[in-house]
Amino acid sequence: MYRIGQEEINAVKEVIKTKDFFKVNNSCKAVWGFEEDMKNYFGVSYASFTTSGTGALVSALVALGIGPGDEVLVPAYTYIATAMAVLNVGAIPVVTEVDATLSIDPEDIERKITPATRCIIPVHMNGRPCNMEKIMAVAKKHNVLVLEDACQGVGSSFGGKYCGTFGNMGAFSFNFFKIITCGEGGGVITNNQKLYERSCIYHDASAIAFFGEQMKDFSEQGFCGTEYRGNELLAAVMRCQIKKLDGIVADLRRTKQAVLDKLDGRIALAPDNDSNGDTGNIIAFRFDTKQEAKAFSQKTGGMIPAECDRHVYTSWTPVMEKRGALHPLMDPFRMSANEKLRHNYTKDMCPASLEHLAKTVYCFVNPDWTEADIAAVADKLLSACN
């Protein structure tokens, strides 16, 4: 969380004053207002506010028609929620290498695609964009769907186009750790009406079934879904947060650049897919050996992504141990439709990723650092190399 204050307090107050928090009735129309805000910000035709990024990913996968019998490529470096979302819809996640940029490797995507592969989930980790040009080209060549997990990349872009807007659908998280936040929340975006309708029917199941208003223009037939509907109080916060997004990202980028200027190329950076498009919340340094990376992280307090357990496939315990659901008949790993799919997970199945993750060190950036803070950070980083 970066910037939250009086604007959010006032917006929540307005919703509370109505004493009616339900999206359908509330006079503040915060959820529908925030969905309009997302459409305008990202320049897309459809947007939904959900309870979480996980809910956004699951709703999108349902809308894309992913299910038992399908393989979905996910990167070796992402939060476990990406892989769990795939299992939630009955499909099998196939773990794919990340390259030195720490985003999904387009060459490994190509190697891993089989006739069972229905979808690729590129993940824009830490607001550093994936190479969407190459990924979209591979997806097109093999006729595979793309769902962008932009949960950590709200406001990031590739080649001047927002992450989340390249694939068939995009998903965002607004949880506490994200660039803009309401504590817990998510978003789904798409330009495809059918996909939008299906994801609404799924994520807002009871409202859709019992309060006909939203569905009156839908051409898709209703089906039983679940409840990932965002609420008015949190949407009111998000309406303020999205107004702050450009300012936060601009200040992150400016601060990051100020640190880089002081370093003057004396510490090697990890390669990236678009240095103008990342959200600037981290500086990723790259070392020749794991030992050098470790020493640098110890001296600077920087984070080695290989050690950030939850985000590396080796630590996705329920996935690695193939407990895809509580009920055995609901467990994708035991479904007959998935019997022939690849779920032979081993700790060493993505060696290149483990190598890249262990040779990279992150320095986190804050948009509100002063000149003195920037100088102190740069000094610390430089002295760690002497």
Ligand SMILES: Cc1ncc(COP(=O)(O)O)c(C=O)c1O
């Ligand atoms: C890459 C990625 N995907 C998905 C999620 C899930 O988002 P949420 O926590 O809002 O469910 C996260 C959350 O940290 C994430 O970092």
